[in-house]
Amino acid sequence: MDKKLYFFANWKMYLGAKDSTNLAKEYLNIEYPENCKVAVFPSAFAVPEIAKILKGSELELGAQNTYWADKGGYTGEISAVTYKEMGCTYALVGHAERRHIFHESNHDVRLKIEALLQLGITPVLCVGETGEERKKNQIEEVLEAQIRSAFMDLSWPEDITPIVAYEPVWAIGTGESCDAKEAERISDLISSWSEELIGQEPVILYGGSVRGENISGYLAEEHISGALVGGASAKAESWSELIGCLE
């Protein structure tokens, strides 16, 4: 495959600190294709130890969530500054679970993106419609609002690659993945809205029940350059099976 591929592993809250460090070591035993960028998004507690494990490897590290203020009275939050100090080069922003379980708004997402860009961390903007919104034919409306709020009047730094993950909420952790042609249709839209707003087409990842058996369908599509993987990334076997399907 000619295009550069991105494989981002979101371990969510699936693993404790010890299991996370063990899995990071197993990730290093896997052979990744040359054109493939891999980043791991472990739980916050495991980040410092995993930074040590991944040091000197090609694998990069990301935060699952960050707070926009650098410091202050924000009990329980972790600033992007701290993640940068720990060696994170990416951060997920607006993951569906943050939006729907923790009620993060498009405005929160925007503040986080601005803070990350200031620090030189690459935000991975996650967008997606719920099953209900899909049934009501509100897909484009919801996604456009998510993209516009994130990118409107934003001066995008030249040295940071914009990355957007299309993760339909109904496909996350359900085993019901989005049809590849439909994911491509949406990715095309995301691409044009983004280009209009920040002057460049982002790298687009698909996320939602990605497995070894369905990955090649997504990668065959023009606008999809990789995947943001949850469940299948949290076990060495399913992750190496998925990576094995990229050859």
Ligand code: 13P
């Ligand atoms: P699953 O791969 O478990 O569906 O999760 C997708 C996801 O939310 C990645 O961020």
